Amino acid sequence: MEKNYKYFLVDYRAKKQIKALRNMGNNVIPVYSHPHLQSPVSAHPDMLIYSIYNHVIYAPGTSYTTLRAIRSLGFNLIKGATTLTCNYPGDIAYNIARIGNKIFHNLKHTDNVLRDILEKYGFTFVHVNQGYTKCNVCILNDYAVITEDKGIASVLEREGIDTLLLPPGNVRLPGYSYGFIGGASGALNDDILVFTGRIRDKAVSKRIEGFAEKHNKIIKYLSDNEIIDIGSIISLNQESL
Template sequence: MMLMTIIPNLPEKNPEIFIINKFADESMFKSTNARIIKGEKVQNLTAPTDTHIDMQFVHLGGNKFVCEKSLYPYYKAVLGEKFDIVCGETALESHYPGDIAYNIARVGRFVIHNFKYTDSVIKKYISDNNLVCVNVSQGYAKCNVCVADENSVITEDRGIFNACEKHGIDCLLIRSGYVSLKGYKNGFIGGASVKINKNTLAFFGEIENHPDFEKINDFLNTRSIKSVSLKKGALCDIGSAVVI
């Protein structure tokens, strides 16, 4: 298998594989003709985030991935020997900040997270590959970051917006809310989206109904990116997806 995604979160072409929330609707990805791999549940977390991919599985780069400690046997089995699956050092805990170790946002050469709590395997990869750390107080960085391209993101989090500006990352700040997540007041735009090829950003729900859609659309258009809605109804935070 030739991996389509070299830089995490930024596939050049339609991915060969999507790794998604085990309870997500597979039909959303039908048009991509990709293989669907369902994630598993992290027993120490609570629903619904216990099955969110952005809480448990990280594409480090190229063929290398790291997963939550308890799920290493699962991901090693379902992805096989063609992928370099690394076991993280952190076993997640049910309460913040014990649940955020893998919730990093990789944006080109930048990595956004609260690095006080980042898993040590991820920290080593960042250091070994000279990636730039963008430290934020928001622990759920990947949940809160919708990656548009190597230097552009969308977020509802003011702290992430300010940190991105300081590092020269183009960042669109939109209103919080308008993304559903069962059991919570709202979800986040990062968990409700995934890049599916160089020029297409997909949303789990109708992005056209977001009150800031015009701003979002303009931001994407200037980068030659189009938005697509993979399902009808409200935007839904499913924990994004990992594309390979």
């Protein structure tokens, strides 16, 4: 199915990226801070919200302003069962990655409500040890992914997914030593992949551009500043089966 998303969830603090997305004709819903999460990631969409078809599953305590905006667009809001806490693994329940018909996550900590919904749609679950799974994967399509996590890369390759493994440390996340490539990117549609900024290491940047070209993706940059982890640019899917 061709993907051409209309609405995107973005950390409200990522003002430059929000402006760039809107200037490209996209609708952006700001995600506001969750009271239980560490401040640097408190408004990261991939920590709080998961969208599947017309359903939006959210962590208890997610901003009412954000949820009201999502509901106004006609999405079915479903509260998850897991109340997030500030430290790992208490903050990973909704941070899953869907690649094709497979769900990748640390399945010991997946929210039960979210898992039940995904099971009803027939997705296959694949365990990875890394709980920040969505943060750690930049998904190009159903068959190609970029990650900095060796454990995730090993599992993805075993599942037949073309995986570009990068060295960690190229993505900035204020408050932490570094962020992750998945949290610094998002797909606008089947053709366009956006990054929040530019990777300073030219060799790494060229590897990403070559991999994207291999998979027929056009890269656009939302800023000429250093790439930054903003908790992913999450599309709200109005797909149907």
